[in-house]
Amino acid sequence: MSVKPPGSVAEGKPRWPKEDPARRGLTRKHREWLAALLFVAPDALGLIVFLAIPMVLSLALGFFDISGFGTYSFAGLTNYKRMFSDPLFLNSVRVTVIYVALFVAGVFVVSLALALLVKQKLPFVGVFRSMFFLPYVVSLVVIGLVWQFMLTDERGIVNQFLDIVGLGSVSWLGNPRFALLTVVAVSIWFFMGYYMVIFLAALQDIPQEYYDAARVDGAGTWATFWNVTWPLLKPTSFFVLLVSTITGIAGLQAFDLIYIMTKGGPANTTMLGIFYIYQQAFQFNDYGYAAAMASFLVLVMLVATAGMFVLTRGGRFEVD
C-alpha cells in the first residue's frame, strides 16, 4: 500500500505549494541560511557588541596611557614591558597559577567523588544531591560573608571545633600560609555541586551492561572504576578540566570571594591576577596598564585552552 502525500498530483493539485514569486531569487538552501542567520543574529549581535568590541578596545587600550579622567596618550609597548618588571604583577601571576592548580585539581576530585556517591541507591539521595548543589545557587557575596564569619580568628565556629579536638585555632584568612588555601577551599565548596551534576549525568549515561560484564569478569570496585568508569568519563573530564581552568584563570568567581574575605591580603597572598587588574584600573586609575594585563590574561587562557585541546586530542584522548 502506498500513501499519497497531501496535495498530490492524483488529487489534481500540485505536489508542493506553489513557490512564492517573491522568493524566486533565493534557492531553498539560501532561504534556510537566511533563516538561520536571523535566529542567530540577536545572540551574535550581543556577543559582538558586549564582548568582541570591548575585547578589541581593551586590547587597544593596552597601548595607551590613560588617566581615567579622559586623557589618552599613545604609549606603545610600555605597559606590556612594565608588566614583566612589576613584582606585584609577577606575584599575582604566581598566586593565580597556584590558585588554578589547586582549584582545578580539588574541584575535579571532589565533584567526581560526590557524583560517584550520589549515583548510588542511597536513602534520601535526592536530598543529598540538592544539598551539594545548593551553594552554587547562593550569591558569592553571601557565601564570602558567611565563611568569613565561620572562619573568624579564635571564636569562629571552625576554630572552636578545632579547639575542641585539640588542634588549636588558626587564622584562616589572616595568615599568609592559609589565606589562599582557604579561598581555594571555599571556591571548591561553591563549585562542587555544579561539576557534580555534570559528572552525574555522564555516569548515568554509562550502560549498565559494561558494569555487569566487569563483574562477571571478576573486577572489584577499583578495577571497575579504572577500566570502565574512568575511560568512559574522559570527554566529561575534559570538559570539567577545561571549564574549571578557564574559570580559575579568569577568576571571576574568586574575585567576589577575595573582595569580601581578604581584599587581596594578607600581604598580597591572595592577589589573583584579576584582582590586581581591578586594583590598577579602579583604584590607581591606570586603565592602560590594567588593559595590557587583561590582554595578557586572555592570551594565557587561549594558550591553556589550546594546550588542553592538543594534549587530549580535543577531549577524545585517543591515539590515532
Added chain:
Amino acid sequence: MEEEYTTGTKKNGGISRRQFLARGVAFTFAAAVTGPGLTVLSGCGGGSSSGALRFWQFYAPGGDVAAQSKWFEDTVEAWNKENETQVKLEYIPTTEYLNGSKLQTAFSSGEGPDLFIISPGDFLRYYNGGVLEDLSQYMEEDARNDFYKNVMTTRTVDGKFYALPMEVEPMAMYYSVKAFEEAGLSEADVPTTWEGLLDAAGKLKQGGRFGLLFDTNPGYYQNFTWYPFMWQGGGDVVTESGKESDFNSKATIQALQFWQDAIESGVAPRKALGTGGNDIVSNLAQGYCAIENCGIWGVADMRANASDFEYGLFKLPLPPGGRYTTDLGGWAFVANSEGKNPEAAGQFCAWALGSMSEDSINRGVDWCTKAKSDIAPRKSVQEKAEKEGGFDSGPMKFFREEAFPDGRGEPRYTPEVYKAVSDAIQACQLNGADPAQAAEQAAQNINSFLKGYSGASLV
C-alpha cells in the same frame, strides 16, 4: 492576473515581509552599535546640560544612621529652597563608595557626579585628574581663614581650597572597662608606651578575646591608622619637599616592628570583624578585643549601636623618646570642575560648609555634635559647639582636649605611594617580613615613582 509582488516591493506602497525583516535587522544593528557608542561619546561632554546637580555620598537618602541622613537631606532642602539650581542626593553604599568602582567608572566615562565627598587619601587622584573645582573663589576671606590650617594643608594647592571638610576625625585607643576590671587593671594602668600597650594587651587576652586590635585589611584606611606610629618617632613617607622618599628611617622601622610584635605575640588578631578596624561595635563592643585603635566616629557608633557598652579612651601610646601626634582624618565636600555646572556646585559647597553665615556655622555644629561625633574643621564652628556644651564631658571632651591637639592632617599621597606603604605594612604585620628590608623596598618604590611624578605636591 498580474502578480501582486515584484522583487520584494509591494506595489501599493507598503513594505513586504522581507523588507520588514531586513529593515528590522538593520535597525537592531544600528541601535546596538551606535547606542553604546553614542553614550560614550555623549559622556565625553560631561553629561547632560539640564537637571539637578547630582551629589554622591554614603549618607543619604536612607543611609545607615538616620540623624546623618537627615542632616544631608536638610542641607540640600535648604539650598533647593533658596536657589534655582537644584541639588539631588544620590546614596552610594559605603563599601561601594570606598572600595568599589562606581565613582571612578563614572568619571572615566565623563559622567562623574557634580558633587561628591572625598578623604585626603584620595585627594590627589581627583586633583591630578583635573576634576576638582577651586572652592576658595566662592568663599569670603573670613571664611577661608576660619578653617584650621593643619586641617586644610592636604586640601590646598597653591593657596586654593579644593575640598571643604565637614569634620575632623582624630585617632585614639578605645578600651573595654569590663575587660580591664576582669584582668585586674584600672584606669591607672592605661598604657602610655608601646611596650606598656603590648604588656596590657597580654594581660587582657583571654578565651576568644584579643588584647588589642589594629586594622589588618590592606588599604587606605590601614595606612591612615598606621601613620601616627611612624610620625611619633619622627618618620615620614616623603621628605618635606615631597620629591623624595623619607620612608627608610629608624622611625618607620620601629613602627613596622611594633605592629609586627602585636601580631606575633598573639595579643592582636590577624583579622578584624565587621568592616575592619574602623568598626568599633563589631570588635570592641562585641568582646572580640579589649583595646581598639579607632577614630572619633566610634563615639557616635557606640551611641547609636551599643549605648550600654562601657568604654574608656586613651591617647596613642609612644615609643621611647617619641613625641605625641595622631592622624586627623575626615571627609570633605568637593565640586566636579567638569560637571554640568561647576560654578553652582562650588557655590553649594561654600554655602553649606564654608560661609560665615549663621546657618553655615550651625550646620557644622549639628554635624559634629548631633548627627555625628567629630571635631569641627573651623574655629567658629568649634567655638559654638563648645559653647553649646558639645565637648564638655565624656569621650568628646577627651578627643577635643587630649587627642586632637598636636594632631596632623591625614596625608595625601598618590595610589602608587599608598600601595608601597601598604605593602610594607602588610608584609611586616602579617607575613613576618624584616621591617628594615620592607622599609628599604618601599622607599625604593616610592623614589622610582616620584622621579616621573608631576602632579600636586605630596603632603
